[in-house]
Amino acid sequence: MDPTLNPTVVSAPGKVLIAGGYLVLDPAYPGIVISTSSRFYTVIRPLTPSTTNTIQVRSPQFNASTWKYTLASDPSPKVDAHAENTSKNKFVHLALQNTIALACEVRGITPVLDVLARGLDIAIVGDNDFYSQRAQLTALGLPRSLASLAQIPPFAPQNVTLSEVHKTGLGSSAALITSLVSGLLVHLGVIPSSALLEDEGKDRQLAHNLAQFIHCLAQGKVGSGFDVAAAVFGSHLYTRFDSSVIAPLMGDDSMQPKSLLQVVSPDNTSWNYRIRPFKLPPLTRLMLADVDAGSDTPSLIGKVQNWRKAEPEKANAVWTAIDKLNQSLASTLSRISDFHSQSPGRYASIVKFISTLQPLQWTADPSLPEFETQVASEFHEAHRITLAIRRSMREMGELADAPIEPPEQTKMLDKCCAQAGVIGGGVPGAGGYDAVWVLMCEPEQCWPDQWPRERIEYLWSNYTELDVSPLSAVESMAKGVRLENIDQIKGLKEVTQIS
Numbered sequence: 001m002d003p004t005l006n007p008t009v010v011s012a013p014g015k016v017l018i019a020g021g022y023l024v025l026d027p028a029y030p031g032i033v034i035s036t037s038s039r040f041y042t043v044i045r046p047l048t049p050s051t052t053n054t055i056q057v058r059s060p061q062f063n064a065s066t067w068k069y070t071l072a073s074d075p076s077p078k079v080d081a082h083a084e085n086t087s088k089n090k091f092v093h094l095a096l097q098n099t100i101a102l103a104c105e106v107r108g109i110t111p112v113l114d115v116l117a118r119g120l121d122i123a124i125v126g127d128n129d130f131y132s133q134r135a136q137l138t139a140l141g142l143p144r145s146l147a148s149l150a151q152i153p154p155f156a157p158q159n160v161t162l163s164e165v166h167k168t169g170l171g172s173s174a175a176l177i178t179s180l181v182s183g184l185l186v187h188l189g190v191i192p193s194s195a196l197l198e199d200e201g202k203d204r205q206l207a208h209n210l211a212q213f214i215h216c217l218a219q220g221k222v223g224s225g226f227d228v229a230a231a232v233f234g235s236h237l238y239t240r241f242d243s244s245v246i247a248p249l250m251g252d253d254s255m256q257p258k259s260l261l262q263v264v265s266p267d268n269t270s271w272n273y274r275i276r277p278f279k280l281p282p283l284t285r286l287m288l289a290d291v292d293a294g295s296d297t298p299s300l301i302g303k304v305q306n307w308r309k310a311e312p313e314k315a316n317a318v319w320t321a322i323d324k325l326n327q328s329l330a331s332t333l334s335r336i337s338d339f340h341s342q343s344p345g346r347y348a349s350i351v352k353f354i355s356t357l358q359p360l361q362w363t364a365d366p367s368l369p370e371f372e373t374q375v376a377s378e379f380h381e382a383h384r385i386t387l388a389i390r391r392s393m394r395e396m397g398e399l400a401d402a403p404i405e406p407p408e409q410t411k412m413l414d415k416c417c418a419q420a421g422v423i424g425g426g427v428p429g430a431g432g433y434d435a436v437w438v439l440m441c442e443p444e445q446c447w448p449d450q451w452p453r454e455r456i457e458y459l460w461s462n463y464t465e466l467d468v469s470p471l472s473a474v475e476s477m478a479k480g481v482r483l484e485n486i487d488q489i490k491g492l493k494e495v496t497q498i499s
């Protein structure tokens with residue numbers, strides 16, 4: 001098969017941290033991270049016309065976004081950006097440099113040079129959700145609704161450069177790095193393509209460790225890493241790794257690590273992150289919105305860290321209490337999923353029943369049979385815990401003088417969480433004014449205008465105190481990074497073909 005027609009295509013999902021913001025920076029506390037159906041795609045083919053050792057990277061959704069590089073291999077593999085590139089892309093450059101260096105270490109330089117003999121064309125695109133679609137919707141004269149988002153063509157051009165784009169907080173850089181690094185690992189023969197069809201295994205861990213390190217290097221800091229972990233493994237309960245594992249590669253000579261493999265190897269026991277299985281309960285739906293106010297995440301993190309240093313005892317007490325709630329949320333949602341496994345039919349009918357009732361009424365009917373009462377009570381418990389988490393996060397915000405859930409967001413979230421069929425909601429990740437998440441029942445059928453998601457859409461589109469725009473993402477059922485067939489992803493072939 002002609003590799004130009006049959007490119008290597010790898011996708012990786014975005015993320016939403018629904019519980020554990022700030023706490024997850026400390027290995028003592030896990031976070032609940034949900035991976036999204038919105039993904040980044042990397043498409044790798046030989047370059048036409050073929051140019052030995054040249055790598056062309058294109059982001060066709062953006063203006064002036066093509067970067068060219070040359071691989072020099074003497075004395076060791078080095079990727080140099082062409083002087084005529086009109087901008088730099090540190091994330092892409094570091095991903096190329098380090099993934100190629102690893103491939104040379106694992107396979108030897110000759111097989112890698114063989115793959116690069118015709119040069120490489122790499123196209124990178126992200127689903128529309130990663131970038132705000134407000135301007136597109138306005139230009140098309142469409143209201144801000146899920147139906148309108150479905151009318152925007154896939155991988156729509158943003159008509160700006162990458163540095164000007166308005167991101168929505170789904171973790172574009174982590175998904176981009178994960179899909180690019182994993183795509184290269186497959187294309188250069190470091191891992192077999194079948195590795196990305198399985199959910200677990202050492203090759204997936206290798207992709208994680210390498211992507212995690214490159215993402216830290218590109219960001220110039222080591223965060224908790226939950227975004228890269230979600231891009232690789234899908235939704236899960238995340239406990240962070242100790243940053244000392246990548247310290248040897250984070251110094252000044254980081255472009256030329258001595259033995260990259262030794263550090264990123266899945267056999268390196270210093271990688272101590274923990275990934276515990278988790279997914280949202282069946283017949284529920286996560287809805288996300290981009291709030292056009294914006295917050296500076298590093299400044300929020302700085303304030304929380306300063307407060308923790310200044311008042312360690314109080315901070316530990318607050319964090320212990322929040323962690324207890326976060327863990328109860330995870331176990332309550334998992335118990336709800338177990339009820340579904342026990343009796344999918346009865347589970348479906350109780351979800352339909354509570355979808356039209358406000359949380360207060362879920363457990364009020366004494367005539368419900370025991371199983372249905374138990375399921376409804378667990379849903380109510382999840383509702384109660386999400387409210388308690390929000391209260392505690394607000395308390396932390398007040399103590400640290402950081403607007404983690406600012407009053408405007410509280411007002412809107414309270415309205416969302418009081419709707420019939422809504423389980424809970426919050427400000428994802430570091431919080432602030434950027435975004436909100438809401439979890440609701442999504443029954444198999446419903447009377448017209450009775451879907452919880454329609455109520456939330458209606459509320460958001462008529463909300464005047466904040467500028468709220470829904471995203472189309474739901475939870476990714478396909479877990480983390482995966483191999484794709486270009487013909488099965490709508491619009492991908494057209495947007496990535498070489499013009």
Ligand SMILES: Nc1ncnc2c1ncn2[C@@H]1O[C@H](COP(=O)(O)OP(=O)(O)OP(=O)(O)O)[C@@H](O)[C@H]1O
Pocket residue numbers: 058059061089090091092124125126130162167168169170171172173174176219
């Ligand atoms: N489509 C793309 N093509 C190439 N590089 C991209 C693309 N999207 C993002 N990037 C890279 O990722 C960088 C943005 O990373 P940054 O860490 O600022 O975003 P982020 O925090 O992941 O954003 P968000 O969570 O809001 O999506 C860009 O400067 C660019 O280098």
Ligand SMILES: C[C@@](O)(CCOP(=O)(O)O)CC(=O)O
Pocket residue numbers: 017020021022023024025169223224225226297301428429430431
């Ligand atoms: C505050 C923090 O815990 C979460 C930030 O999440 P987000 O980028 O706002 O989705 C930082 C981190 O985990 O790296």
